[in-house]
Amino acid sequence: MSGPNISDNAQVAAPRRSFNWTAYASQFGAFGVLIIICIIFAVMEPAFITSINIFNVLRQVSIYGLLALGMTFVILTAGIDLSVGSLLALAGVAGAAAFKSGFGVAGAIAAAVIVGLLGGLLQGLAISKLKVPAFIVTLGGLSAFRGMALVFAKGQPISSFPPEYTRFGQGLIGPVPIPVIIFAVFALLAFIVLRYTRYGRYIYAVGGNMEAARLSGLKVDAIITSVYLIIGFFAGLSGFLLSSRLNSAEVIAGMGYELTVIAGVVIGGTSLFGGEGGIFGTLVGVLLIGVLNNGLTLMNVSPYYQQVIIGLIIVLAVYLDQLIKRRQ
Amino acid sequence: MNQAANQHKPALRVENLTKRFGGLVAVDNVSLEVYPGEVVGLLGDNGAGKSTLIKMISGVHRPDGGHIYLEDREITLASPQDARSLGIETIYQDLALCENLDAGVNIFLGREPMKPMFGVFKQVDRKHMLEESEKVLDRLDIHIPGLNRPIREMSGGQRQAVAIARAVYWNAQLVIMDEPTAALGVPEQRKVLELVRTLREHEVPVIIISHNLQDVFAVADRAVVMRRGHLAGERMIKDTTSDEIVSLMIGGDPIA
Numbered sequence: 001m002s003g004p005n006i007s008d009n010a011q012v013a014a015p016r017r018s019f020n021w022t023a024y025a026s027q028f029g030a031f032g033v034l035i036i037i038c039i040i041f042a043v044m045e046p047a048f049i050t051s052i053n054i055f056n057v058l059r060q061v062s063i064y065g066l067l068a069l070g071m072t073f074v075i076l077t078a079g080i081d082l083s084v085g086s087l088l089a090l091a092g093v094a095g096a097a098a099f100k101s102g103f104g105v106a107g108a109i110a111a112a113v114i115v116g117l118l119g120g121l122l123q124g125l126a127i128s129k130l131k132v133p134a135f136i137v138t139l140g141g142l143s144a145f146r147g148m149a150l151v152f153a154k155g156q157p158i159s160s161f162p163p164e165y166t167r168f169g170q171g172l173i174g175p176v177p178i179p180v181i182i183f184a185v186f187a188l189l190a191f192i193v194l195r196y197t198r199y200g201r202y203i204y205a206v207g208g209n210m211e212a213a214r215l216s217g218l219k220v221d222a223i224i225t226s227v228y229l230i231i232g233f234f235a236g237l238s239g240f241l242l243s244s245r246l247n248s249a250e251v252i253a254g255m256g257y258e259l260t261v262i263a264g265v266v267i268g269g270t271s272l273f274g275g276e277g278g279i280f281g282t283l284v285g286v287l288l289i290g291v292l293n294n295g296l297t298l299m300n301v302s303p304y305y306q307q308v309i310i311g312l313i314i315v316l317a318v319y320l321d322q323l324i325k326r327r328q
Numbered sequence: 329m330n331q332a333a334n335q336h337k338p339a340l341r342v343e344n345l346t347k348r349f350g351g352l353v354a355v356d357n358v359s360l361e362v363y364p365g366e367v368v369g370l371l372g373d374n375g376a377g378k379s380t381l382i383k384m385i386s387g388v389h390r391p392d393g394g395h396i397y398l399e400d401r402e403i404t405l406a407s408p409q410d411a412r413s414l415g416i417e418t419i420y421q422d423l424a425l426c427e428n429l430d431a432g433v434n435i436f437l438g439r440e441p442m443k444p445m446f447g448v449f450k451q452v453d454r455k456h457m458l459e460e461s462e463k464v465l466d467r468l469d470i471h472i473p474g475l476n477r478p479i480r481e482m483s484g485g486q487r488q489a490v491a492i493a494r495a496v497y498w499n500a501q502l503v504i505m506d507e508p509t510a511a512l513g514v515p516e517q518r519k520v521l522e523l524v525r526t527l528r529e530h531e532v533p534v535i536i537i538s539h540n541l542q543d544v545f546a547v548a549d550r551a552v553v554m555r556r557g558h559l560a561g562e563r564m565i566k567d568t569t570s571d572e573i574v575s576l577m578i579g580g581d582p583i584a
Contacts, residue, residue, distance in 0.1 A: 217409030
């Protein structure tokens with residue numbers, strides 16, 4: 001039996017690769033930019049590399065970093081969630097209200113997380129079952145969740161909590177801020193889930209070819225719904241953490257977070273078309289944004305200019321990515 | 329090969345399958361048998377009902393009437409997953425592979441092998457998937473350099489080979505191929521047809537949907553022709569001509 005030898009000429013000579021270089025290279029663009037920017041800041045502003053400042057950056061990053069973990073799941077399925085900032089605010093006021101009504105810190109966390117999960121479930125079902133595009137559903141959520149927060153809290157922040165509440169956002173374990181530890185734990189968990197579990201592989205499959213995934217017997221609707229549940233969970237958790245850090249649950253909390261978070265994920269090399277990317281890239285992406293904000297502030301660059309610079313660097317980082325991918 | 333047809337029981341038998349979409353009867357009372365080690369070419373013009381018939385056998389559509397028997401046992405298919413678990417593997421025209429993932433992941437998609445991780449969790453065993461993929465491709469005498477590349481970076485023929493390897497790996501009782509050569513260049517078409525012959529050598533029955541008569545004459549034992557949802561006729565390839573098949577397809581004399 002002489003079987004066919006199917007090989008295209010261009011690839012015949014290529015050595016067998018045991019390592020997916022393209023995936024790694026796509027993270028290198030942003031990673032390189034992050035390293036260079038850290039070096040520049042460290043040289044120009046010695047205060048940048050003090051441990052206090054580093055933990056300060058990490059604490060700022062951890063709040064929207066949690067959202068970015070969820071956003072990575074969503075974008076890997078070729079979805080998008082514009083509602084995270086609004087859901088964060090709604091969950092924050094719900095948690096704060098639960099605490100003020102005497103349910104304790106555990107009650108506050110539970111209330112915030114449940115509100116986040118419900119918001120995510122609602123949007124996930126609308127996207128997977130009613131087949132309304134994710135962009136539209138979550139654009140609706142962006143407006144509706146913010147509105148609900150305003151109605152619920154009557155437009156007023158809910159403020160002044162005892163230390164047992166604010167500890168989660170402001171406290172330290174050793175030298176490390178508690179939100180940073182929470183972020184690190186969930187980042188590791190998300191990394192393992194995406195990389196090593198069946199569910200994680202299915203997310204990539206759904207993002208790569210939804211129809212193929214369906215024909216292979218994957219429960220595509222359930223997988224899509226689940227990623228919005230996951231980002232809803234993170235919106236709830238970070239809603240609580242932000243109110244804890246600020247000692248106030250603001251109805252305007254998290255405004256514009258969706259763009260910061262999506263930017264972080266995309267800078268980290270996750271494709272908006274789905275199926276490509278991962279948690280490591282997202283960590284690089286959110287750190288890049290955090291470092292830029294922090295470093296430019298330390299150097300007394302006006303916040304107006306900061307926005308311009310961050311915008312340019314977003315485009316530059318993604319451009320470098322593509323350049324490296326094309327070279328491969 | 330087909331003399332086996334008289335000795336063996338059919339691997340697949342469908343009886344009076346019917347499917348309606350609203351007022352349209354896409355498949356009307358079609359019966360068909362496929363024997364082990366036989367390649368059946370399913371022919372017909374666009375809209376003749378070939379794909380609908382196949383989708384009922386592969387669990388995508390639920391029939392409105394009729395029965396499907398696999399090895400003499402009646403089966404009901406609620407989903408493509410049901411069909412696959414019974415050994416009916418379908419290779420779709422657009423291949424239904426995830427182009428962002430490698431060959432191993434695609435071959436095992438939905439049925440991943442697991443191994444323990446930290447003693448507590450289970451993780452997808454990628455190494456095993458890659459090794460097994462290599463083995464099954466070797467068995468088919470297919471050599472694809474860089475198996476761990478995403479499918480996207482492979483040629484059309486290589487992708488088709490991965491799709492076929494997936495069917496073979498899971499011990500298909502029946503392989504259905506929907507226009508397997510449609511998207512390929514001429515040399516790759518030939519290679520895919522060779523693969524079909526390899527499947528036959530492994531005693532796996534194959535149904536090929538095509539409107540390319542050359543393909544069917546090159547590789548099939550028997551041609552089944554559909555027209556407007558009906559079975560227009562069946563011919564042994566060695567006893568027929570392409571003229572006769574074409575007249576069945578477009579409606580010469582309807583002999584069953």
